[in-house]
Amino acid sequence: MDDARMEVIMGRLLQAGVLLAASVVLVGGVMYLMGHAGEGVSYRAFTARPIELRHPVALLGGVARGDASAILELGILLLVATPICRVIFAVIAFAMERDRLYVAISLTVLAVLLFGMLRAG
Amino acid sequence: MPLLSFTLFVFLGSFIAGLLGALTGLGGGVVLIPLLTLVFHVDMRYAIGASLISVIATSSGAAAAYVREGYSNVRIGMFLEVATTFGAMFGAFLATRAPTRALAVIFGMVLIYSAWLSRSQVEDGQDNVAINPWSDLLGMSGEYPVAGQGLVSYTVDRIPAGFATMFGAGTLSGLLGIGSGAVKVLAMDKVMRIPFKVSTTTSNFMIGVTAAASAGIYLARGYVDPGLAFPVVLGVLGGSLLGARTLVFCRVSLLRVIFAFVIAALGIEMIVNGWLGKV
Numbered sequence: 001m002d003d004a005r006m007e008v009i010m011g012r013l014l015q016a017g018v019l020l021a022a023s024v025v026l027v028g029g030v031m032y033l034m035g036h037a038g039e040g041v042s043y044r045a046f047t048a049r050p051i052e053l054r055h056p057v058a059l060l061g062g063v064a065r066g067d068a069s070a071i072l073e074l075g076i077l078l079l080v081a082t083p084i085c086r087v088i089f090a091v092i093a094f095a096m097e098r099d100r101l102y103v104a105i106s107l108t109v110l111a112v113l114l115f116g117m118l119r120a121g
Numbered sequence: 122m123p124l125l126s127f128t129l130f131v132f133l134g135s136f137i138a139g140l141l142g143a144l145t146g147l148g149g150g151v152v153l154i155p156l157l158t159l160v161f162h163v164d165m166r167y168a169i170g171a172s173l174i175s176v177i178a179t180s181s182g183a184a185a186a187y188v189r190e191g192y193s194n195v196r197i198g199m200f201l202e203v204a205t206t207f208g209a210m211f212g213a214f215l216a217t218r219a220p221t222r223a224l225a226v227i228f229g230m231v232l233i234y235s236a237w238l239s240r241s242q243v244e245d246g247q248d249n250v251a252i253n254p255w256s257d258l259l260g261m262s263g264e265y266p267v268a269g270q271g272l273v274s275y276t277v278d279r280i281p282a283g284f285a286t287m288f289g290a291g292t293l294s295g296l297l298g299i300g301s302g303a304v305k306v307l308a309m310d311k312v313m314r315i316p317f318k319v320s321t322t323t324s325n326f327m328i329g330v331t332a333a334a335s336a337g338i339y340l341a342r343g344y345v346d347p348g349l350a351f352p353v354v355l356g357v358l359g360g361s362l363l364g365a366r367t368l369v370f371c372r373v374s375l376l377r378v379i380f381a382f383v384i385a386a387l388g389i390e391m392i393v394n395g396w397l398g399k400v
Contacts, residue, residue: 007195011188014181014329022178022358029351033125041124041348043163048343072347076174079354080336082181083329090199102260105199109330112206116213117337 208291
């Protein structure tokens with residue numbers, strides 16, 4: 001493993017993640033449109049619509065039932081997870097290079113990301 | 122507006138925002154948020170949420186192409202992501218407490234500043250001053266391809282100042298749901314004296330991770346509405362991928378100038394609307 005190879009794999013990883021997430025979003029979006037086509041829509045007023053990260057089972061249940069909103073949420077979560085996977089890969093790759101400093105730096109970034117996803121808000 | 126036509130118009134608008142963002146190198150967020158708030162009358166918080174998610178998509182989608190060019194530096198990126206992710210969490214924390222009027226005014230000022238930055242084309246090359254020993258100690262020195270010269274080595278300077286500027290870039294990203302690529306490039310190119318091409322490609326890598334840091338807070342606070350986010354994400358992603366492909370064939374200098382004026386005008390409109398409480 002060297003830095004150039006690491007970057008190539010990271011690029012592929014990100015591309016694959018985006019492709020997967022965008023496909024899921026597209027499927028969910030089409031279903032959402034078909035289900036609500038005639039309705040009016042306005043985003044003028046803000047009512048918080050939280051996406052719960054702490055209940056993945058409920059989300060997957062919705063996906064299994066073919067609920068369009070749940071599929072859209074899954075696609076959005078896959079998108080957010082893509083750069084996080086890149087950082088996880090960096091931890092592994094720097095460990096293979098035996099670069100302790102950058103393992104520590106990558107782990108710091110990963111810790112901030114996981115804290116933001118799971119604890120904050 | 123009926124859902125179907127609303128979604129279609131938002132998709133088209135986002136596509137154009139992504140296209141222009143890629144062609145000019147300023148990113149989609151700077152046009153997207155004014156478009157959603159001023160044209161589609163979307164609440165600023167939904168606009169910021171949708172934009173942030175689309176920023177992650179474009180950054181990740183373009184990564185493979187950037188890697189192929191061989192300019193990006195994974196160590197510089199990872200080191201500075203410590204600063205941008207902390208900044209992004211701080212920015213998202215502020216965003217959930219600041220009134221939307223204030224966000225609109227700050228956003229307007231960022232737009233005007235971006236327009237002003239894009240006016241100066243950057244010259245490349247390091248006229249190397251004293252070499253900073255920390256550059257090698259932190260493993261951030263590197264090489265990049267230059268036409269006609271093969272691989273040219275470079276070092277990194279003024280690391281604490283660059284780190285602090287990156288924290289600011291992260292804060293803006295988390296506060297406004299934009300990639301803040303312009304500020305990231307500024308930190309690397311102007312502050313840390315990293316070659317321009319290395320700065321822009323490494324910045325693209327960092328944008329996705331930075332945005333992911335504040336995404337959790339946005340999701341938990343209900344800023345990301347799936348019904349709005351989906352045409353925005355697909356539109357911006359499609360537009361920016363097309364833009365990245367077209368970039369090679371078309372002359373962007375004129376487009377850049379026009380775009381700078383458009384962004385400045387949008388910035389003024391955001392400030393006025395925020396000031397009058399219409400956002």
